[in-house]
Amino acid sequence: xxxxxxxxxxxxxxGFTTCLQLSDxxxxxxxxAFFLLFAIxxxxxxxxxxxxxxxxxxxxxxxxxxxxxxxxxxxxxFRESATPLRLGLLGVxxxxxxxxxxxx
Numbered sequence: 001x002x003x004x005x006x007x008x009x010x011x012x013x014x015g016f017t018t019c020l021q022l023s024d025x026x027x028x029x030x031x032x033a034f035f036l037l038f039a040i041x042x043x044x045x046x047x048x049x050x051x052x053x054x055x056x057x058x059x060x061x062x063x064x065x066x067x068x069x070x071x072x073x074x075x076x077x078f079r080e081s082a083t084p085l086r087l088g089l090l091g092v093x094x095x096x097x098x099x100x101x102x103x104x
């Protein structure tokens with residue numbers, strides 16, 4: 001259950017960072033409301049993951065999922081650069097997240 005909660009927390013982090021961009025400095029009502037919803041859900045789920053997983057692992061994986069996912073959202077929806085080096089480095093982060101999952 002801890003890893004499922006952690007994955008969902010990371011996905012919610014992608015949601016709140018995306019809504020933060022869409023909110024235009026919290027000037028737009030609905031993206032701002034969804035930012036708050038996703039942020040609360042993300043921290044609640046991360047708290048649940050901490051019941052069974054170590055703090056360092058939880059924070060590293062949560063941050064990694066959020067960073068990679070947010071970067072991909074930026075590339076796909078906000079036309080940010082997708083250089084081979086950037087994509088390769090994002091791949092390294094994914095490999096590190098997987099490594100944290102498979103190590104005891």
